[in-house]
Amino acid sequence: MTKRHVFVLEARKENLPSIAEFIGEHLAGQGFSEKEIFEVGLAVDEACSNIILHGYAEGEGQIEVELAVSPERVTVSLKDSGVPFNPLTVEPPDLCDDVDQRKVGGLGVFIIKKTMDSVGYEYRDGKNVLSITKNRSDRPGD
């Protein structure tokens, strides 16, 4: 059985904490570990930050966050009607130790890929749709 929750919000930086709250609220008590909840929250936050900074750079818009929780996994779909952009094409950052050489570009997408088990993007009905999935660790391969 899959439970679905939808949260629509204005794409503004000050709303980032309430997205985290939404994720935390609906994943708590569903059998996910604290670390898994943290990582889903982090990935969603990074994805939303990208939409706020780049998708709606010139104006206002909304982000729709849909959470699908099943006994095996959680999938979060993020929809926005900003500039069409596939974040999965972003070059991975160079992870060297020298402060002078380090850049932050691409770090958000890198974190999403690193923390999630699968990530998908499509442009559908004039909207960017990014779906990210985290499997529950105690049920591998289900």
Place this chain on the structure above:
Amino acid sequence: MEVTTRRHGGILTFTCNGRLDGFGSGILERSIRDALGDDDRSIVVDLDSVDYLSSAGIRVLLANSKALKNRGGMLALTRVQKYPSQVLDMAGFSSVFPRYPAIGEAVRACQRSLEPDDLLVDILAETRDLPGLTLSIEQGSSAPAELVVTGDLEDILHARLVPEKVRTMDFANTAYALGLGAMGSSIDDALPFMGEMVVLHGSIVWLPTDGHDTPDFFTPLKSSDEVKMYTGYAVTLKGHFHEYLTIESKSPEGVTMAEIYRVLFARAKERKKPDCLIAVAMWGICAGLESSGIRKAPVASSAPEDGRSILDREHYDEWMAHDAKPRYHGDTLVTFGIGINPAPDAAQQPGDAQNLLYYRHPGNPPGEGMFLHNQGVVFRNVLYEPTAGLDSQIKKIVTTGEFVDMRHLLDTTRLKKGKVGVAYISGIRSDPVSQTPDTLDLFT
């Protein structure tokens, strides 16, 4: 996100409470920008109450870490919690930001990173311990220095400026001067806007009396006759500084201009130099600028009807913009000024210095026993480098610094630390155009 800013052992420490996400990191970024002084090289970011860090937070930490490294310092993290620590590791920042378990360790690491510079200062000059401040002295020029006075101070104090009394000024070839002036294409253009002025190595900064309270900064790229600087009164230093002093206040509140000049007069006496008149340029870290500058051009048509000075009690508020609320903490302050010490133990009486330079400024506390006239220019984002030479550093600041403000300083203006150039003035020349005798030698 809440950010609390404190200093531990002189090192700025930012204690964050909340989420360092795209929103919270903006608050941290502003807090750092607001608090970072031009003499700060290292900071500590305390993440004890931060359970969430995203790439936006890393972005702010990285940008500041790079900027501080360029200043020869570092950004140290302390008390990093479990998940933020995992994010740093995951993102490949494990060894980019040094992390310390306790604030004290992070502060000590920052202090250690600054030590080589302090050692260098000690080697360069002998350091003295005075009440309230430490002082080190380096020798400068041994040639005599004098002041050239253009115009008549009385014409300013009694608002008697007319076009015939206004002169042009060759500021592009002047190192240090102060007074009253305006830029314009003609005398008639400039006269109504005559305001506080200072020249620093060929750049002019002036505060037009046009009611906007916004100073202009001008550096000529090449000599040009199109725009001229007109002055009704100017004091120009001819000669070089005899000594360079590096001062550092023992308290974060800093030392006042009056206290610094008192030290300089004492030093003059010790050197058996003429201690009644000195010209002083400083560059340092501001610990509160207080000002009072002229707000109307002292032209004859505006003169007080009672014939009294514009600085008289009943005219002061109308003529002077008095602002004793300390401003610009941590920013870079460059000053040029003169000081007269009429104390009974002065080696010589100021003589004509009294007539050509002295006036009583009611904005300064009475009973200081000395007269100071200083103009200050505020810059931002210029690293404080105590080992740099004063003149070359002032040149660098006026050409590359971010200009913020210019004011006529009250003696209560404070500096946290600074480098001071002192010229012990051995003569005053009145510029021939002001209709007074050519040469007035004070000490002959």
